[in-house]
Amino acid sequence: MKLFALRPFAALIPLVVLLVAHATLAIAQSSPAAPPAAPIVITGADKRPALSLNGDWHVIPDPYQTGLYDFHKHEIARGWFVNQKAKPGDTGPVDYDFSKAETIKVPGDWNTQKPEFFWYEGLMWYEKDFDFEPKAHTRTFLRVGAANYKSIFWVNGQKVCEHVGGFTAFNCDVTAAVHAGGNFVIAVVDNTRHEDGVPTTQTDWFNYGGLTREVSLITVPETFIDQYDLHLSRADHRRVEGWVHVVGGHAGETVSVEISEAGAKSEAKIGEDGRAALQIGGPGLTLWTPETPKLYKVSVKAGADSIEDEIGFRTIEVRGTEILLNGKPIFLRGVCIHAEAPYRTGRAYSDKDAETLLGWAKEMGANYVRLAHYPHDETMLRAADRMGILVWAENPVYWAVQFEKPEVYANAENQLREEIETSRNHAAIILWSMANETPINDARTKFISSLAARARELDPTRLITAALLVHTDKNGERSTKVVDDPLGQYLDVLGTNEYIGWYEQHPETADITDWKISYNKPLIMSEFGADAKAGLHGGPNDRWTEEYQANVFRHQLGMLNRIGQLRGMSPWVLMDFRSPRRPLAGIQDDFNRKGLVSDQGVKKQAFFVLQKAYTEKTVGKAD
Numbered sequence: 001m002k003l004f005a006l007r008p009f010a011a012l013i014p015l016v017v018l019l020v021a022h023a024t025l026a027i028a029q030s031s032p033a034a035p036p037a038a039p040i041v042i043t044g045a046d047k048r049p050a051l052s053l054n055g056d057w058h059v060i061p062d063p064y065q066t067g068l069y070d071f072h073k074h075e076i077a078r079g080w081f082v083n084q085k086a087k088p089g090d091t092g093p094v095d096y097d098f099s100k101a102e103t104i105k106v107p108g109d110w111n112t113q114k115p116e117f118f119w120y121e122g123l124m125w126y127e128k129d130f131d132f133e134p135k136a137h138t139r140t141f142l143r144v145g146a147a148n149y150k151s152i153f154w155v156n157g158q159k160v161c162e163h164v165g166g167f168t169a170f171n172c173d174v175t176a177a178v179h180a181g182g183n184f185v186i187a188v189v190d191n192t193r194h195e196d197g198v199p200t201t202q203t204d205w206f207n208y209g210g211l212t213r214e215v216s217l218i219t220v221p222e223t224f225i226d227q228y229d230l231h232l233s234r235a236d237h238r239r240v241e242g243w244v245h246v247v248g249g250h251a252g253e254t255v256s257v258e259i260s261e262a263g264a265k266s267e268a269k270i271g272e273d274g275r276a277a278l279q280i281g282g283p284g285l286t287l288w289t290p291e292t293p294k295l296y297k298v299s300v301k302a303g304a305d306s307i308e309d310e311i312g313f314r315t316i317e318v319r320g321t322e323i324l325l326n327g328k329p330i331f332l333r334g335v336c337i338h339a340e341a342p343y344r345t346g347r348a349y350s351d352k353d354a355e356t357l358l359g360w361a362k363e364m365g366a367n368y369v370r371l372a373h374y375p376h377d378e379t380m381l382r383a384a385d386r387m388g389i390l391v392w393a394e395n396p397v398y399w400a401v402q403f404e405k406p407e408v409y410a411n412a413e414n415q416l417r418e419e420i421e422t423s424r425n426h427a428a429i430i431l432w433s434m435a436n437e438t439p440i441n442d443a444r445t446k447f448i449s450s451l452a453a454r455a456r457e458l459d460p461t462r463l464i465t466a467a468l469l470v471h472t473d474k475n476g477e478r479s480t481k482v483v484d485d486p487l488g489q490y491l492d493v494l495g496t497n498e499y500i501g502w503y504e505q506h507p508e509t510a511d512i513t514d515w516k517i518s519y520n521k522p523l524i525m526s527e528f529g530a531d532a533k534a535g536l537h538g539g540p541n542d543r544w545t546e547e548y549q550a551n552v553f554r555h556q557l558g559m560l561n562r563i564g565q566l567r568g569m570s571p572w573v574l575m576d577f578r579s580p581r582r583p584l585a586g587i588q589d590d591f592n593r594k595g596l597v598s599d600q601g602v603k604k605q606a607f608f609v610l611q612k613a614y615t616e617k618t619v620g621k622a623d
């Protein structure tokens, strides 16, 4: 399997042209050994036996990047901290000592753990000691759930990997770096926003920095299963099909997959590419649906390696303007969710966070959520699998990224690949979203249609979507929202965002708005909404009040029912979330207040408007 490698060290150098030369130089000077391999994706890594590295890590903020560059900005200075920790007698700066540094928790953003780190954007050094006993004939990987946005890792002073992208999991091979007894890991995480980043400098969410998700060490046999894809066949609902890839596997060796509860087992031989294609016939499975989110224990074996995952089996397709789940039309009653932690704010990461957020969605009568605007934690996807909630999963191509630059495309495609390879066995995910509200121009269309093609190549079993912008034609009193973005031709399902009643006119404007859609495809209203401060009351046309937000929802629901090809909706947004774009004192206080629930769990009136419409099925096509 060919794994895409982001150019090492590139991301920490603003001058893209100098990227390769600098990267090679930095690595050559820091470690005479070969540069570390690019991180890999290990599917089902959260099911592997692991040594958790969660808990307290020492941290040192480094706004001047002193740990990476010397006083003339030569990169040779990077690793000072590493050397100091590895060999205390070494010459080097005496200013940094991890054992004396303060600690914060991993997983967790740094911003919400110490008041002095709240607005900090830059480099943060992390260090943790751990005891380890390597086993013969195994490989050990440092599994990082997410590090926002760029990160470099060293184990016992040896550089083990670099990564770009703040929301995907990755695994660094540390086999050659760990030893028996006491070990230490150092990471530098840089959440600086970049014009040529994905996302770019402009977002409507808080740029939480750090090791925001779980970190652990996982040990696998020398020859091991790195990825697998097991799903129900669209052609035959009694057949599971897919493939298993084995790192170090030789052609002709056997791989097996067993679903013991269904009495089903199949074996296949690995091909030259390390992959074995499998078909498991006639298991008579209970299909996964929101009403019966049945998960099966699936055991995958290859030589000395085995993994047991929990997988639901279902199909998802489009026929004309219908979305079909297991061959039957479904209407997606949903809501958008940011990975913002309920009650405490900050980046969400735990089972409890996931269950609280998805629990509110369920209580509202939702069967679907849009996990905006970046890949969410695997705990969220596991919870959605268990709770029977369909998921729109999204790549962080948000607003105007620099579409004309090949290296920006490579970064976006790499994040998309990591997302798909990590999460492809979650029955809950039905939609891969390529982007949100991107400007309409040729460079953009080429960029996103290429991403869509790549997503189809990586996963032909799911539907491709994107949240598009629409334009308005005036027609006397009435107006028509037109969906004719050329990107639509590359999508299976159209997503559209609109804010009638908030950024545009009045709540009542929805009553005199018609929709014209240029494609014969299902449409999801992927966003609409209005801000309300929980507990603030007034008339239905008093902005910022709960009554105003509820009024917007009532008129929106009426309008949505007039869109013939509407197959789903996910209003913006389940819970209030932090955003530096929202400074209005006394109302926003740095929160986007379009939540149906406040960040402290208070349900606003609009929550109940939506709950009534969803539970009584008065909105959307009957399914």
Ligand code: GCB
Binding pocket: 204, 373, 436, 437, 497, 527, 572, 592, 594
């Ligand atoms: C949008 C964006 C979303 C924002 C939202 C808003 O169109 O997609 O990220 O947070 O509007 O509240 O303005």
